[in-house]
Every structure is written in structure tokens, then in C-alpha cells.
Amino acid sequence: MKKDEKNQSVNENSKDQQLEQFRSGHDGEALTTNQGLRVSEDEHSLKAGVRGPTLMEDFHFREKMTHFDHERIPERVVHARGYAAHGHFQVYEPMAEYTKAKFLQDPSVKTPVFVRFSTVAGSRGSGDTVRDVRGFATKFYTEEGNYDLVGNNIPVFFIQDAIKFPDLVHSFKPEPHNEIPQASTAHDTFWDFIANNTESAHMVMWAMSDRAIPRSYRMMEGFGVHTFRFVNEQGKARFVKFHWKPVLGVHSLVWDEAQKLAGKDPDFHRKDLYEAIEMGDYPEYELGVQMIDEDDEFKFDFDVLDPTKIWPEEMIPVKIIGKMTLDQNVTNVFAETEQVAFHPGHVVPGIDFSNDPLLQGRLFSYTDTQLTRLGGPNFHELPINRPVCPFHNNQRDGMHRMTIDRGQVSYHKNSLQSNYPKPAPASEGGYEHYQEKMEGKKVRERSDSFKDHYSQAILFWNSMTEVEKQHIIDAFSFEIGKVKSKDVQQQVVDMLGNIDTFLAAQVAVSVGAKKPANSKTMEVTLTSPALSQLNTVKLPNTRKVAILADNGFNTAEVTDLMELLKKSGITAEIISKNLGMIQGDDGKELEVNHTLLTSSSVLYDALFVAGGQQSVDSLKQKKEAVYFVDEAFSHFKAVGAGKEGSALLAAAGISLEGSPGVVVFENSNEVTAESQKFIDAIIEHRHWNRMM
Ligand code: HDE
Numbered sequence: 001m002k003k004d005e006k007n008q009s010v011n012e013n014s015k016d017q018q019l020e021q022f023r024s025g026h027d028g029e030a031l032t033t034n035q036g037l038r039v040s041e042d043e044h045s046l047k048a049g050v051r052g053p054t055l056m057e058d059f060h061f062r063e064k065m066t067h068f069d070h071e072r073i074p075e076r077v078v079h080a081r082g083y084a085a086h087g088h089f090q091v092y093e094p095m096a097e098y099t100k101a102k103f104l105q106d107p108s109v110k111t112p113v114f115v116r117f118s119t120v121a122g123s124r125g126s127g128d129t130v131r132d133v134r135g136f137a138t139k140f141y142t143e144e145g146n147y148d149l150v151g152n153n154i155p156v157f158f159i160q161d162a163i164k165f166p167d168l169v170h171s172f173k174p175e176p177h178n179e180i181p182q183a184s185t186a187h188d189t190f191w192d193f194i195a196n197n198t199e200s201a202h203m204v205m206w207a208m209s210d211r212a213i214p215r216s217y218r219m220m221e222g223f224g225v226h227t228f229r230f231v232n233e234q235g236k237a238r239f240v241k242f243h244w245k246p247v248l249g250v251h252s253l254v255w256d257e258a259q260k261l262a263g264k265d266p267d268f269h270r271k272d273l274y275e276a277i278e279m280g281d282y283p284e285y286e287l288g289v290q291m292i293d294e295d296d297e298f299k300f301d302f303d304v305l306d307p308t309k310i311w312p313e314e315m316i317p318v319k320i321i322g323k324m325t326l327d328q329n330v331t332n333v334f335a336e337t338e339q340v341a342f343h344p345g346h347v348v349p350g351i352d353f354s355n356d357p358l359l360q361g362r363l364f365s366y367t368d369t370q371l372t373r374l375g376g377p378n379f380h381e382l383p384i385n386r387p388v389c390p391f392h393n394n395q396r397d398g399m400h401r402m403t404i405d406r407g408q409v410s411y412h413k414n415s416l417q418s419n420y421p422k423p424a425p426a427s428e429g430g431y432e433h434y435q436e437k438m439e440g441k442k443v444r445e446r447s448d449s450f451k452d453h454y455s456q457a458i459l460f461w462n463s464m465t466e467v468e469k470q471h472i473i474d475a476f477s478f479e480i481g482k483v484k485s486k487d488v489q490q491q492v493v494d495m496l497g498n499i500d501t502f503l504a505a506q507v508a509v510s511v512g513a514k515k516p517a518n519s520k521t522m523e524v525t526l527t528s529p530a531l532s533q534l535n536t537v538k539l540p541n542t543r544k545v546a547i548l549a550d551n552g553f554n555t556a557e558v559t560d561l562m563e564l565l566k567k568s569g570i571t572a573e574i575i576s577k578n579l580g581m582i583q584g585d586d587g588k589e590l591e592v593n594h595t596l597l598t599s600s601s602v603l604y605d606a607l608f609v610a611g612g613q614q615s616v617d618s619l620k621q622k623k624e625a626v627y628f629v630d631e632a633f634s635h636f637k638a639v640g641a642g643k644e645g646s647a648l649l650a651a652a653g654i655s656l657e658g659s660p661g662v663v664v665f666e667n668s669n670e671v672t673a674e675s676q677k678f679i680d681a682i683i684e685h686r687h688w689n690r691m692m
Pocket of ligand 1: 076077079082116117118134135136137150152157161162163165223224225226273340341342359362363364365367369370499512
């Protein structure tokens with residue numbers, strides 16, 4: 001959906017209207033203290049004489065400095081680096097057969113949402129493009145209260161029981177003796193944890209795949225990971241898993257590009273999201289659900305409660321039930337993105353939990369962590385966290401209480417206030433937990449049905465194309481290659497031996513370890529084509545092309561191409577030696593967007609070298625221009641060139657014969673046809689067959 005189609009009115013309880021009460025612009029206003037006192041001077045502290053000591057009496061200085069001293073709050077212990085946007089969700093058709101959740105009934109209702117994407121391991125200032133799982137947390141501000149779907153872009157997790165989460169996180173955070181490395185799992189403690197906690201085998205296959213280096217937050221899937229329950233009005237429950245499917249398809253960076261971007265533009269993903277929304281290219285994701293009848297709980301060869309297992313889509317189809325559109329950037333990152341508090345326990349009637357032991361532990365952790373991070377128990381009153389429906393209870397006081405509660409009663413049951421606020425039965429919207437029958441011994445144990453650590457790791461590997469498999473081998477070789485302990489390296493290789501002998505052997509050679517001691521014990525022949533990114537949707541929309549040009553470029557060709565790119569939803573930027581204007585062969589001028597110095601091929605999806613002899617001759621003199629072309633080609637991107645531009649490709653060592661995704665405009669009269677070929681090459685995204 002484009003910006004001009006945006007329907008502003010969501011409903012009367014619009015989150016935006018609520019936030020508006022708290023937004024404050026300061027333009028044209030007098031400077032005051034926090035008490036509203038007008039300040040006459042803000043350059044000098046109050047001193048006893050111009051060269052004398054500062055006075056204690058300077059309340060303005062002390063208030064300003066005290067506030068500054070406390071500007072930073074503790075960052076999230078995981079998912080510290082994140083970026084968020086507002087939007088709305090609409091269901092496609094009533095879901096009453098499966099769930100009574102109100103926001104999933106009426107296709108005309110737009111439920112406001114707030115989504116925060118994040119990396120997991122790095123600190124708040126770390127790079128966006130590191131190899132990591134991405135958080136995908138959605139808060140639905142429904143009429144029945146806030147519902148949070150706090151998911152990731154990978155459908156499984158490293159561990160099966162929440163009690164192991166602190167151990168997992170300690171292993172991937174920077175090592176405590178030297179606080180190295182930042183935002184990376186390529187170190188000893190992480191791989192020591194993995195090799196000794198093999199329930200993580202499936203998840204590390206995903207983490208070493210291209211899923212962990214997304215091209216954009218707008219181009220990755222989201223998963224609720226755990227099994228939840230849908231409960232309908234009649235009380236019938238079904239197990240459910242949630243999926244977000246990006247309308248633009250699932251796309252990734254290549255590893256070399258991801259590493260370079262972390263230096264060239266550490267804000268790559270946040271900028272991409274911010275700019276797309278500003279341009280009116282609103283990110284969209286469809287919500288899908290997989291459902292299993294309670295009666296079928298034991299019909300599968302995986303335990304539905306095990307968060308290290310997917311439900312293969314070919315076996316249990318994903319039913320697409322609605323769409324989310326992100327159409328508004330935040331007004332203030334701290335107030336919204338940083339202070340938002342998600343919690344998997346924020347549910348609405350019709351959505352319930354399963355006994356997944358990882359989910360059960362999360363239900364404790366999220367409130368607990370906010371107490372430290374947001375400084376007390378009243379974080380639900382912050383504008384970004386407030387539900388759009390009213391809330392009433394007998395909770396009182398605490399740090400930073402904002403509500404001014406009226407009356408003398410703050411307890412249940414009471415007679416002085418006719419027992420209000422009163423619990424509501426389910427018939428009036430009260431949340432009733434699903435009455436699952438429970439029996440068993442009190443134990444610290446894991447079910448035998450959780451003990452298969454490898455079958456789905458193998459399923460994942462089997463479902464990858466050759467290119468994706470090679471990327472996984474390379475990722476393991478990189479990460480294990482950075483591990484210093486030979487023993488840990490060997491343990492990882494041995495673990496990989498249980499997944500695939502070829503994979504283990506390749507990694508072993510790369511890191512100088514021995515081939516696995518044990519041979520593979522399980523045979524899994526199943527594949528799930530849905531797991532391969534090569535089967536994803538491919539669209540031109542919002543792709544970015546760099547056009548290398550200098551004075552004397554072929555004006556007709558470049559302007560026609562730019563026009564056609566725009567029609568396909570592709571953005572083009574002119575890169576040249578210097579900023580300012582460059583003149584085409586007919587005297588017409590074009591503004592340069594970036595220079596070879598301030599830009600890089602890794603910031604673009606494709607590259608075009610403008611024709612025009614003078615322009616090409618000039619660029620050929622610059623090694624940065626040659627490198628630009630070489631790098632784009634080596635990252636498998638579409639590379640186009642006007643007729644004379646092919647000389648720059650040749651300078652970069654690109655052979656025009658048999659190079660997939662390379663399009664040279666041979667005939668200046670055929671720009672439209674040639675451009676279409678180039679656009680098709682861009683839609684392909686990567687030309688992997690260059691590898692062969
Ligand atoms: Fe989280 N997780 N997590 N997690 N998680 C947090 O909550 C935790 C897990 C996820 O953008 C923390 O407010 C435990 C799985 C996201 O604000 C903390 C366990 C999944 C975000 C916490 C898990 C997630 C968090 C840190 C193991 C995918 C960022 C700050 C049982 C389904 C939300 C905070 C945002 C954040 C605990 C595992 C997703 C400490 C104990 C599995 C997207 O409470």
C-alpha cells in the first residue's frame with residue numbers, strides 16, 4: 001500500500017490519537033525548567049563573580065545536569081539493538097471457528113500495532129547486519145487489551161527449557177574476561193555451549209544459514225516459535241503456531257557484504273525501514289497460522305511442545321488470515337522503541353498457552369526484566385505501553401506512578417465501592433484460562449519426546465539448495481575457525497557429523513580438525529521446500545540501484561532507464577567522483593547523490609554503469625569505481641552497463657560472455673527492451689550460478 005492510500009482513521013481508540021496527547025514539540029516555545037519556570041539564561045552556570053566558583057543555589061544547572069546524568073537506562077539484556085514502527089493489522093475473514101479473539105473477527109477493523117525488530121546478541125550501539133537471530137515483536141492494541149506476539153525470524157530456538165536461557169546468553173555475549181567479541185557468536189564460549197547442549201543443533205543450522213543475515217527487516221519472516229492455543233467461543237481449543245510472511249519475500253545479504261555493511265553503515269537495517277516508511281513503501285506482512293487439533297497431539301514424530309521443532313508446512317499448511325502494514329515511523333526512539341515492553345503473557349481471550357517449557361519460563365521473565373530496565377512496576381502506564389482500552393484494578397503506587405487514583409478503596413472484595421472494579425465472567429470478556437487437564441509427578445526432567453536433537457537439523461539441511469548448503473558450510477567454517485580451543489572445534493565438528501557427513505567433513509578440513517569420530521546415526525529423507533529461500537517471492541519493489549556516471553554520460557539512456565526503474569518501484573541513485581551536478585552528452589545535468597568515497601556497492605542491490613565514452617574513461621581512472629563494479633559482481637548482484645560502460649566491467653575483470661545477471665545495452669535505440677532485461681536481472685536478486 002502506498003502513502004496516499006493510507007487511511008488515517010483506525011478506530012476511535014486509535015493508538016495514534018492516544019500518543020498525540022503525549023507528543024510535545026518545542027518550536028517557538030520559551031525555555032523553562034521542569035517546573036515550568038521561564039529560564040532567562042542557559043549558557044552560564046551561576047557563579048560568585050565571573051571567575052568565581054559555581055553556586056549550589058543554581059537550581060536550573062542542577063536540574064539540567066541531574067536529568068542528563070540519568071538519561072541512559074539499562075539496555076535490554078538481550079535484543080538491545082532494535083528499531084520499530086507503528087502500523088495496523090486487519091484480519092481477512094472472521095476466525096470465530098478457531099478463536100474468539102475479537103481482533104481476529106471483523107475484516108473492517110484496523111487494529112493498531114507497534115512492531116520492534118532487533119538483533120539478539122549485540123549491545124544497543126552494535127551493527128545491524130551481524131550474523132544473528134532477529135527479534136520480531138508485535139504489540140496489537142486490541143479493544144480487549146494488548147496482545148503481544150513476541151517472536152523471532154527463525155521458527156525454532158536453541159534450548160528446550162527456559163532454565164537454560166541465562167547459560168545460553170552468557171555463552172554468546174562477549175566473553176567476560178575481555179569483553180570480546182561484540183555482537184558475534186564466533187567465539188569459544190558459544191560453540192562450547194552448542195557442542196555440549198546438542199538440543200541446539202537444529203537452531204544453529206538456521207543461525208548459520210542466510211536467514212541470520214537478512215537483507216532487510218521488510219524481507220524476513222517472523223515466527224511465534226512456541227505452540228500456543230486458539231480457543232473458540234464454545235471452548236474448543238487447537239494448538240497453533242504463528243507465522244509472519246513478508247509480502248516482498250525472504251531475502252538475505254551475502255556474508256562478505258554483511259560484514260562490510262557493519263562498518264560502512266551500521267544502521268543499514270534501521271535506515272532501510274525508516275526510509276521505506278518515509279517514502280510510502282509500507283512494509284507488509286501476512287499473518288499465517290498452523291493448527292493442530294488437540295486430539296492429534298501425539299500423531300507426529302515431533303512433540304508439539306518442543307520449541308526446537310517446526311511443523312513442516314507441507315505437513316500442516318499455513319493458513320493466511322490477515323495482513324499487517326507498517327505505515328508510521330516513531331516520533332521519538334527512546335519514548336517508543338526503547339521504552340516499549342513486550343511480554344508473551346500479554347494475551348487476549350481466545351489465545352492461550354501450551355506447556356512448552358520455554359514459553360512457560362518466558363511468562364515469568366518479561367515482566368521481571370522491565371522492573372530493572374524501566375525502573376519499577378508502572379511501565380504499563382508509559383504512552384507506548386498503554387492499552388487503547390481502559391484498565392482498572394487495585395494496584396497502586398510504586399515508582400513513577402502516573403495515574404491519579406480517585407477514592408478510598410484499593411482492595412477486593414469491598415462493599416464501600418460496590419465491589420468495583422469487579423471481575424468479569426467470560427461471557428462479559430473476562431479472560432479464563434483454558435482448563436487443560438493436568439496430572440503428573442513433580443519432577444526436574446525432560447520428556448523423552450524432546451530427546452531427538454538431530455532429525456529436524458537434518459531436515460533443514462536436506463531442504464537447502466546447493467548454494468544455501470555452501471553458505472552454511474562457509475558460515476560454520478568462519479565461526480568455528482575463530483574458535484581458539486582445538487577441543488571445542490573438534491566437538492562441534494563431531495556434532496555436525498550427526499547432521500551430515502559432508503558438512504562435517506568440509507568444516508573439519510577448513511578448521512584443521514579431524515573428520516567426525518562418530519558416523520551419522522539417523523537417516524532422514526524428508527525435505528521441506530518451504531524452508532529454502534530460493535523458493536521465495538521475488539519482486540522489484542524497493543530495490544536500490546547505483547548508477548555510476550560522470551560528465552559525458554549518455555543522457556537519453558540514463559534518463560530512460562531511471563524512468564523505467566521508477567515505474568517498477570526501484571530506486572536509483574547517481575554515484576560519481578564528486579558531489580554536485582554532472583553533465584550528460586546532450587548538456588543536460590543530473591545531481592549526484594553520493595560519491596565513490598561516501599558510498600559503496602554493498603549499499604545497493606544492483607549496479608549500472610552509464611554509457612558515454614567520456615564518463616567511462618573518467619571513471620576508469622578511479623580504482624574505487626573499478627572496485628565498486630568488481631564487488632557488486634562478486635556479491636552476485638545484477639550488473640548493467642551502457643555500451644561504452646562495458647569497458648569498466650572489463651577493467652573489473654568481468655567477462656561478458658556467460659556471466660549471468662550481466663546486461664550490456666548494445667543498442668541505444670532499444671533502451672526499453674534492454675532496461676527490461678536489466679530489471680529482470682534485478683528481480684532475480686542474486687545470480688548464484690556465477691559461482692559454478
Ligand atoms: Fe526473549 N527476552 N527470552 N525470546 N525476546 C527478552 O525481554 C527470554 C525467547 C524475544 O523488542 C527480554 O524486554 C527468556 C524466544 C524478543 O523489546 C527478556 C527466554 C523468543 C525480544 C527475555 C527467551 C524470544 C525478547 C529482554 C527463554 C522468540 C525483544 C528485554 C525462555 C519466540 C522484545 C525484554 C523487544 C526480549 C527473556 C527466549 C523473543 C530478558 C527467559 C524463544 C523478540 O525478558
